[in-house]
Amino acid sequence: MEGVLANLAVGFAHVFEPVNLLVLVVGIVLGLLVAVLPGLTLVMGVVLALPFTYSMDVTAAIILLTAMYVSGTYAGAWTSILFHVPGEPIDVPLLWDGYAMARKGKAAEALGWTLIAAFFGGMVAAVVMVLLSQPIARVALTFSTPEYFAIIFFGLASVVSLGGGSLANALISLFAGLLIATVGVDDTYGAYRFTFNIPILSDGIDYLVVMVGAYGLGEVFVRLEQGFTSAQLEAIGRISTKLPGLREILAVKSTFLRSGLAGILIGIVPGAGATVASFLSYGMEGQYGRRRAQMGSGIAEGIVAPQTAATASVGGAIIPLVTLGIPGSGATAIILGAFLLHGLQPGPQVFQTSANIVYAMFASVFAGIVVMCVIGYFATKPMVKVLDLPEVIVSAYVVMLCLLGAFAARNNITDVWLMVIFGILGYLFERFRFPITPLVLGVILGPLAETNFMTTMISFNNDWTVFFTRPLAGPIMLVGILTLLYPLFRHLRRQAKMRGSRDIAL
Amino acid sequence: MTGPARRAFRAVRSDSRPCAKKAAVTNARLSKIVPYAVAGAAAGYLYYVAANIDYHARAGVLGPDFWPKLILALTIAACAYEIVRLLFFAGRDGEVGGVLEEVVEDSAGKHGEIEARPAAVSHPLLLALGMAATLVYVAAVQKLGFFLATALYFALFMVIGRYRRWGVIAAVSLLGTLLLMFIFMKLVYVSLPIGVEPFSRVTFLLMQLMGIR
Numbered sequence: 001m002e003g004v005l006a007n008l009a010v011g012f013a014h015v016f017e018p019v020n021l022l023v024l025v026v027g028i029v030l031g032l033l034v035a036v037l038p039g040l041t042l043v044m045g046v047v048l049a050l051p052f053t054y055s056m057d058v059t060a061a062i063i064l065l066t067a068m069y070v071s072g073t074y075a076g077a078w079t080s081i082l083f084h085v086p087g088e089p090i091d092v093p094l095l096w097d098g099y100a101m102a103r104k105g106k107a108a109e110a111l112g113w114t115l116i117a118a119f120f121g122g123m124v125a126a127v128v129m130v131l132l133s134q135p136i137a138r139v140a141l142t143f144s145t146p147e148y149f150a151i152i153f154f155g156l157a158s159v160v161s162l163g164g165g166s167l168a169n170a171l172i173s174l175f176a177g178l179l180i181a182t183v184g185v186d187d188t189y190g191a192y193r194f195t196f197n198i199p200i201l202s203d204g205i206d207y208l209v210v211m212v213g214a215y216g217l218g219e220v221f222v223r224l225e226q227g228f229t230s231a232q233l234e235a236i237g238r239i240s241t242k243l244p245g246l247r248e249i250l251a252v253k254s255t256f257l258r259s260g261l262a263g264i265l266i267g268i269v270p271g272a273g274a275t276v277a278s279f280l281s282y283g284m285e286g287q288y289g290r291r292r293a294q295m296g297s298g299i300a301e302g303i304v305a306p307q308t309a310a311t312a313s314v315g316g317a318i319i320p321l322v323t324l325g326i327p328g329s330g331a332t333a334i335i336l337g338a339f340l341l342h343g344l345q346p347g348p349q350v351f352q353t354s355a356n357i358v359y360a361m362f363a364s365v366f367a368g369i370v371v372m373c374v375i376g377y378f379a380t381k382p383m384v385k386v387l388d389l390p391e392v393i394v395s396a397y398v399v400m401l402c403l404l405g406a407f408a409a410r411n412n413i414t415d416v417w418l419m420v421i422f423g424i425l426g427y428l429f430e431r432f433r434f435p436i437t438p439l440v441l442g443v444i445l446g447p448l449a450e451t452n453f454m455t456t457m458i459s460f461n462n463d464w465t466v467f468f469t470r471p472l473a474g475p476i477m478l479v480g481i482l483t484l485l486y487p488l489f490r491h492l493r494r495q496a497k498m499r500g501s502r503d504i505a506l
Numbered sequence: 507m508t509g510p511a512r513r514a515f516r517a518v519r520s521d522s523r524p525c526a527k528k529a530a531v532t533n534a535r536l537s538k539i540v541p542y543a544v545a546g547a548a549a550g551y552l553y554y555v556a557a558n559i560d561y562h563a564r565a566g567v568l569g570p571d572f573w574p575k576l577i578l579a580l581t582i583a584a585c586a587y588e589i590v591r592l593l594f595f596a597g598r599d600g601e602v603g604g605v606l607e608e609v610v611e612d613s614a615g616k617h618g619e620i621e622a623r624p625a626a627v628s629h630p631l632l633l634a635l636g637m638a639a640t641l642v643y644v645a646a647v648q649k650l651g652f653f654l655a656t657a658l659y660f661a662l663f664m665v666i667g668r669y670r671r672w673g674v675i676a677a678v679s680l681l682g683t684l685l686l687m688f689i690f691m692k693l694v695y696v697s698l699p700i701g702v703e704p705f706s707r708v709t710f711l712l713m714q715l716m717g718i719r
Contacts, residue, residue: 055694166601168588172545175581179552179574186570191561193570194552217640225633228667392667393678394659399640400686408696416644423635432541450573457568491602 003291004134011359014059015367023060024364027067028371035075035387036070037086039223039394042072042088042274043330044215048401050208050334051408058342059357063364065338066318069331070122070368070376073274073310077114077303078380079387082107082239089275090310093282097295097302097414104298108242111294113303115241115376116249117256119306122369125267125315130362131349137323140348145459147465148324149452150473152445154328154480155270159441161483162272169434178449179444182203188454206352207443208337209406213419214436215330216402218426220395250299255285255301256308263309267316270445273329273437274310280311315365322346322358326445330437333444396479522655538592546585553578635666651709656683684712692719 002015009348014020021112027049033043046068070340082104084309094114101110137384143151160170183194195201212451249256285305286295287332295302317328325347327333339346344354351358375383406419429436468474556574563569591601639662648654654719660679669675690696691713713719 051696052689054696123609162638166588166603168584168591171584172542172581172588175549175577175584176545178577179581182574182577186561188567189561189570191559191570193559193574194555221633221636224636224667225629227629227632229629390669392664392669393674395667396663396678397682399662399663400656400682403640403644404686404690404696404698408690408694411697413554413644413648413699416647420640420644423640427633428541434541453567454573462566462568487602 004130007355007359008130008363010356011361011363012367014356014360015063015363019057020060020360020364021062021367021410023056023064024067024367025371027064028071028368028375031068031071032075032372032375032383035091036073036079036383036386037389037394038079038085038387039219039391040088040398041219041352042069042090043211043334044219044398045072046331046334047208047212047216048398050338051401051405053338054341054408058339058344059360061338061342062335062357062361065331065335066364067363067368067371069335070311070314070365071372072331073314074114074118074307074372074376075383076109077118077307078376078384081110081114081303082384083278083387085387091308093278093306094303096282097298097300099296100296101300101303102298106298108240109244110298110303111239111241111376111380112243113300113306115373116244116305116364117259117304118311118376119369119373120264121260121304121310121312122257122314122365122372123265125312126362126365126369127315128264129315129318129365131321133319133358133362136319137348137351140323143348143472144470145452145455146470146473147476148469148488149449149456150476150480151270151320151324152449152452154442154476154483155320155328156438156445156449157480158269158272159438159486162266162269162276165433165435167487168355170438172427173434173436174438174442177210177439177444179442179445180210181207181443181446182450188458198414200286200412204256205418205443206415207440208332208409209419209420210443211330211334211440212402213422213430214426214440216398216405217419217423218430218436220399220402221423221427222430223391223395226397234289239384240378241380243377244300252300252304255289255304258284258288259305259308260312263312264311267313267328268319270320270326270328272313272440273317274313276308277313278306279468281305300359301319311369318361318365322350322361323348325350327441330440333440336444438475468470534590539589542588542592546582546589549581549585553582595691626644630664632668636663639663646676648699649702649705651708653683653706653712654680654697654700654701654705656686684716687712688716688718692716 015024030049031042031045034040037041046065049065053064056064061262073089073090076091077094077098079085079087080091081098084095084099086092086095098110098114101107101113104447156174156241160167160174179194181204183189184199185195186193192202262281262284262286263274263277266280267274280296282302282305285301286292289295289301289305291299291301313329319327320328321332321336323346325345327336327337336346344350344357346358402419402423403416406415407413409415426436428434428441456466457464467471467477553575556571556578559569559571559574561570583623587647639659643655643659649655650658657679660682661675664678691698698707700713
């Protein structure tokens with residue numbers, strides 16, 4: 001424990017170096033701006049910031065991206081509450097109680113609850129992240145390839161099963177991602193796969209190119225097709241934040257605890273991010289909360305639940321990233337990219353090889369939450385002013401940053417062509433309601449999945465049952481399969497219920 | 507049209523309405539099938555490509571084709587499932603949604619917020635022009651150089667996006683491009699395309715003015 005605290009103190013010392021502190025503040029402000037703008041999602045923002053980190057020191061790069069990730073889960077709440085415009089999908093549940101509270105003339109109180117929820121969720125998750133990471137990494141050192149494959153399988157199953165949209169579409173999207181990851185020279189045999197005699201494809205397709213194209217350019221194309229029609233904003237006079245009193249906070253303590261825990265757990269599950277945490281936590285509050293009947297009428301619990309869970313998911317998502325090298329969300333996938341670009345491989349060994357960077361990252365979460373809340377308290381009004389920017393101008397810059405991001409990765413124009421192709425693919429996915437997250441996570445986790453699967457098969461003489469018979473891999477695989485089948489069970493139960501009520505009606 | 511004729515026409519039209527409705531439903535279903543048919547066909551072709559991957563097989567070891575073939579077989583199965591579902595079961599059984607989908611539906615159903623938003627208007631021409639401009643930009647940037655190509659692209663993109671404040675367009679295009687050039691070439695050390703003669707002269711001049719080597 002003392003070792004952890006000592007390492008964390010060193011991490012804080014890194015974060016409080018003038019340059020890193022400046023980077024942290026810039027990251028927090030950028031994350032807040034990205035979250036406010038409806039055309040820019042949190043993941044897109046972090047993707048677009050990545051090229052700026054290429055020449056940065058690795059610690060500063062990680063601090064910048066982590067800070068953006070933390071604050072990106074918060075500021076979208078402002079526009080949901082004040083203008084009924086969710087800055088991020090994460091903030092949709094805040095429309096229901098946050099905006100309702102604002103309409104009762106209590107916008108300042110709603111913003112205050114959001115700030116407290118983000119602070120609490122973020123801090124609790126950060127503490128859990130620090131406490132759990134090293135023990136998990138120690139356990140992970142004993143993992144062999146079947147365990148790794150089982151964890152990746154569980155992550156991929158959860159991204160398909162927990163997401164929105166049709167399950168079949170999510171599966172097809174995931175398979176497309178896994179397939180893209182196979183392009184290039186295969187590790188075991190050195191065979192060329194799907195390269196079609198195009199030299200650059202021999203090196204494979206960088207997942208950052210896929211992410212930038214599908215998340216960034218694809219989204220711009222979708223908005224271009226809609227004619228860049230921004231929502232009409234209501235005129236808001238004075239914007240202030242009024243923090244709730246201690247007695248009011250204690251009255252909803254169970255909501256804080258429930259949502260914080262849910263956020264951390266959902267964050268830890270590879271593939272499920274802040275959006276899932278926010279919606280599920282709101283749904284949980286609607287089912288189990290003390291004032292569940294009043295949800296949607298503008299009560300504090302309806303604000304606290306989604307916001308606490310969304311910010312708590314950040315700490316949760318960082319745990320599998322640093323301990324297993326498996327990103328828990330789109331944003332952590334980009335942070336993984338930043339680690340790899342600087343020659344560092346997150347995973348169980350990272351606490352032995354680069355503990356100072358990992359603890360600087362942890363410290364930046366704590367410091368970032370404080371900076372975020374201070375800016376959130378004092379600067380909501382100037383931040384939401386960014387909504388006055390014409391969307392077409394913002395989008396033009398988003399496209400350019402996408403193009404530059406793809407080019408800068410390898411200084412190769414072919415990557416830009418690939419990014420544009422994935423941008424068009426991203427648009428088509430949106431158009432035909434195929435989710436993008438499984439595609440991207442398929443590309444990211446595909447090589448890991450294949451390597452661990454093939455190595456297991458070679459090591460265990462093609463005996464696939466080892467995935468189910470080993471004491472740790474077996475239960476994880478089983479949970480993965482149940483996760484995958486869960487939506488099907490729910491669907492069948494719903495169908496049976498509907499059929500039953502139809503029979504009664506007849 | 508006379509009275510009886512009009513009545514007869516109405517009768518024929520009312521008789522044909524169910525047929526027209528049925529045809530419309532069939533067309534809608536078929537158009538929903540298209541993405542799955544295309545994805546399935548592409549997966550089938552790629553399966554063929556994977557089956558012909560050139561490698562030296564080792565006894566008792568799975569080949570490099572195993573993993574992609576497994577993924578492609580699963581893709582084909584998922585596409586086939588959706589096609590069959592849309593063709594034969596679409597009316598009776600809805601699609602299986604992810605957990606989040608159901609939570610959103612339940613919450614939105616209770617609060618009626620998501621449905622309250624008006625459906626977005628589609629502008630396919632703007633989209634086509636935007637995509638074409640992006641493709642032309644990528645094709646031209648190495649010839650024109652970063653500055654000229656980007657400034658032109660910015661301006662064109664804003665015009666395509668129906669923005670008409672010409673002063674802002676000019677300022678945002680020129681100053682924005684210069685700023686990006688400065689950040690990426692001077693601070694991030696990315697060597698952006700300088701273009702070919704005579705366009706490269708513009709790039710070199712700007713690089714000299716900004717102190718970029």
